[in-house]
Amino acid sequence: MRSTPRRLLVVSAIGAALVASAVPAQAQVATASRLVLAAGHxxxxxxxxxxGVLEIGVHDETVDPGVEREPDDVLFKVKREARTTVPTDPAFGFLGAPGAPVWILPEAQDESLLWPGLSSEELEAGVFSGDAVTLSVVRVVGPGQLAVYTENAVGQPNLLIDSGDGTPDTIGLNVGGHLHANWAFDQAGTYTVKVKAIATLAASGQRVSSETVNLRFVVKS
Structure with a gap:
């Protein structure tokens, strides 16, 4: 279990500024409305x-100890340093034309960039059918497309989410699990990624769903 309380914290602008002072300036910046997270896990x-309620929060480990935040209180920053180009390998065609710019928050940690994870660590075994939940990416709103993918041992992609071919898309998460992947944006600008969690209760067969929450990313050119 994490050492922090598992309730969602509503972070005011003043509170966010106090938290931001505990970490390097490049990692967090308090704005008037949202805390900007730019580096770290x-x-x-x-x-x-x-x-009895399925919920989605943001677990911020850029501070020690980590804290739970409301998605609406956070803005995820994709820094200029995340910009690269689409590989020539046709397997990466979902990112765009070879050589085109693409901004990637990588699967493996780069300490200068945000390292986004997907967590179901706090879910207990036996509660949900198959000990699994489904993360649904309901919609991606922004100037371009979002692709989320992992790479195998030889560098070939396993595509999890591709807003370029339509949404919703889904990712299966195992109870007690933690997943990192590459998050790729093909245009600079501001994106809203609408997500919700869905599961089936093992005891009753009842389907439960979280509210749809908004994950906001700003991609710097």
Missing amino acids: VDVVDVEYED
Whole structure:
């Protein structure tokens, strides 16, 4: 279990500024409305089930100890340093034309960039059918497309989410699990990624769903 309370914290602008002072300036910046997270480990989706309610929060580990935040209180920054080009390998065609610019938050940690994770660590075994939940990317709103993918041992992609071929898309998460992947944006600008969690209760067969939450990313050119 994490050492921090598992309830969602509503972070005011003043509170965000106090938290930001505990970490390097490049990692967090408090704005008037949202805390900007720009570097370090953050579970951008943290699925929990409490008092019969499935919820999605953001687990921020850029501070020590880590804290739970409301998605609406956070802005994820994709820095200029994340910009690269689409590989020539046709397997990466979902990112765009070879040589075109693409901004990638990588699967393996780069300490200068945001390292986004997907967490179901706090979910208990036996509660949901198959000990699994489904993360649904309901819609991606922005100037370009979002692709989320992992790479195998020889560098070939396994595509999880591709807003370029339509949404919703889904990712299966195992109870007690933690997933990192590459998050790729093909245009600079601001994106809203609408997600929700869905599961089936093992005891009753009842389908439960979280509210749809908005994950906001700003991609710097």
